[in-house]
Amino acid sequence: MATDGPRAGRPRDNRVDAAIVAATRELLAEVGYAGLTMDAVAARAGVGKAAIYRRYSTKPEVAFAAAVHGVDLRPPGDTGSLLGDLTALAEVIVGHLSNPAASRALMSLLGEIGNDPELTRQFLTTFVEPEVAGNAELLQRAVDRGELAEMPDVELFHSAFGGAVMAWLLVHHRPPKGFPERLARFMHAALTGDT
Amino acid sequence: MATDGPRAGRPRDNRVDAAIVAATRELLAEVGYAGLTMDAVAARAGVGKAAIYRRYSTKPEVAFAAAVHGVDLRPPGDTGSLLGDLTALAEVIVGHLSNPAASRALMSLLGEIGNDPELTRQFLTTFVEPEVAGNAELLQRAVDRGELAEMPDVELFHSAFGGAVMAWLLVHHRPPKGFPERLARFMHAALTGDT
DNA sequence: CTGGTTCCGGAACTCGTAGTTTCGTATTTT
């Protein structure tokens, strides 16, 4: 499915795309997902609602696009040790989810998942698959280094790692100073048996 | 805050309470939280909407009450070993969240949390606090047995344990056979350093 | 330059749902 050539008619204005994403991010941070209205997004962006629905088909999709915008999920490179890699990964995840707009949007989207198959597909391909692949690389490096005797259960590890951050933020709203290091040590112990 | 004595006027009908909860649970399982309408709950329960709003003030509260109904969060008693206790706890949590109605309701409610302070308070006192207390007991027993050298970080443990189940169900929808045991061994390793 | 197509902001519109109110009636306490 190659990209279509230039379609007939007036092309879409990139600034409209940017304005929609920016307005959505601002409003998500200010009023949260439940308080987010498409009329408000259109007004803030200085855009007609039709322009929004030309790009996205539902409100959750708009919020998803805004929350994901600019997120790079690839884990940082090799730090030379498993604990270092885990800490770096934790810092990246916590860093993203500490952004109130991203965090609130994501939590709300989790509620929509299971009701909206298309959204579920986007969530899986955009978040879960790259994350699992990144985790697998990270763990494989540790095996190659000899830090791990055998390849651990990547899916379980992924759920435990990401779920821990999610659950913590759900309860405490903010990660305390040093949280990534604590989490990394916890997961390191689970993998290697060293405390 | 003692319970008030009998108020004047006609008392509330217990069967109405039960019918509302039952209808909500059924509909949650059938159409999910997003598809749940208060009119449908009232119709299914054979009840006026006013009777519902006399008991709950918002839709999320109704869903919360229905999802929580009958849930006993106290961890099962002492099995004699940390690994046994962890396995039993995992089985209870996974068992509850495998119920589609409870799972879908809970996921959706997570999205509302952060937007609704009253709901957040209910969530914390109903779920988080008893869970953390139960985890603390479980870990303290392990310390007393000598299985753990010192008391671990209970809050981190709680987030990692519950978050892992949440995240797994979010991605995979169903816990596979043996999932509680795998999770319990993972957490056991994180705590003790034994793999 | 012209006609066809797609875009733009703006506004009006439809439709569904949360939550409130009202009505006539039933059940309880004082």
Next chain:
DNA sequence: AAAATACGAAACTACGAGTTCCGGAACCAG
């Protein structure tokens, strides 16, 4: 008996998601 609260049913209000139409602008092919 009177006051208070409950009940089912239905009408009602308020508001937001998503659609459609407008006049006008930007692009492509001929």
